[in-house]
Amino acid sequence: SQQGEEDPQALSIQEGENATMNCSYKTSINNLQWYRQNSGRGLVHLILIRSNEREKHSGRLRVTLDTSKKSSSLLITASRAADTASYFCATFGTGGFKTIFGAGTRLFVKA
Amino acid sequence: SQTIHQWPATLVQPVGSPLSLECTVEGTSNPNLYWYRQAAGRGLQLLFYSVGIGQISSEVPQNLSASRPQDRQFILSSKKLLLSDSGFYLCAWRSGSGNTIYFGEGSWLTVV
Numbered sequence: 565s566q567q568g569e570e571d572p573q574a575l576s577i578q579e580g581e582n583a584t585m586n587c588s589y590k591t592s593i594n595n596l597q598w599y600r601q602n603s604g605r606g607l608v609h610l611i612l613i614r615s616n617e618r619e620k621h622s623g624r625l626r627v628t629l630d631t632s633k634k635s636s637s638l639l640i641t642a643s644r645a646a647d648t649a650s651y652f653c654a655t656f657g658t659g660g661f662k663t664i665f666g667a668g669t670r671l672f673v674k675a
Numbered sequence: 676s677q678t679i680h681q682w683p684a685t686l687v688q689p690v691g692s693p694l695s696l697e698c699t700v701e702g703t704s705n706p707n708l709y710w711y712r713q714a715a716g717r718g719l720q721l722l723f724y725s726v727g728i729g730q731i732s733s734e735v736p737q738n739l740s741a742s743r744p745q746d747r748q749f750i751l752s753s754k755k756l757l758l759s760d761s762g763f764y765l766c767a768w769r770s771g772s773g774n775t776i777y778f779g780e781g782s783w784l785t786v787v
Contacts, residue, residue: 597775597776604763606767606781609776652718656774662721662724663776664721665721666718
């Protein structure tokens with residue numbers, strides 16, 4: 565079964581608003597990553613947060629991690645129409661080679 | 676710099692026909708290699724991963740198979756395609772010491 569599960573499945577906002585996506589996972593992890601996928605393309609890595617970190621920033625992206633709740637959130641501030649894409653969380657477990665992706669959140673940013 | 680190539684980009688195949696999708700990585704050695712499948716509007720399903728030449732781990736029992744004949748080459752195959760094999764197939768790699776997964780541009784497969 566998939567390790568990460570994103571919530572919501574779809575999100576529609578106006579340009580300039582903030583977008584928050586959540587991810588839950590089931591087992592112990594070394595790190596959690598967020599990826600972006602434009603329609604019909606491959607995924608692109610956005611940001612990684614390690615299991616001993618609680619918050620990380622990169623430009624307009626802010627990621628939090630709560631290992632006690634096995635959850636993470638991705639916040640995109642001041643969204644733009646170009647942020648329209650699907651966003652996936654991915655977990656890389658301890659002692660393994662597999663990276664498991666969730667079902668993704670489809671973000672629509674209206675101009 | 677490292678690059679990943681995946682082909683063909685699109686293909687339409689009849690039910691029962693064979694399949695071969697190929698992926699190569701440049702600029703790195705001994706990468707971990709992955710095949711994922713994505714149904715329309717859905718998440719990624721890990722199909723196979725490989726940590727070295729000839730070493731294949733299968734995540735989902737099905738009529739697909741994978742091979743790694745060379746260090747930076749990963750092939751996804753099927754002897755007889757099913758309608759349910761339709762989807763978007765993504766090859767990816769990760770360095771042995773790294774965490775980030777790098778994806779190819781994907782192959783759209785439609786089985787008719």
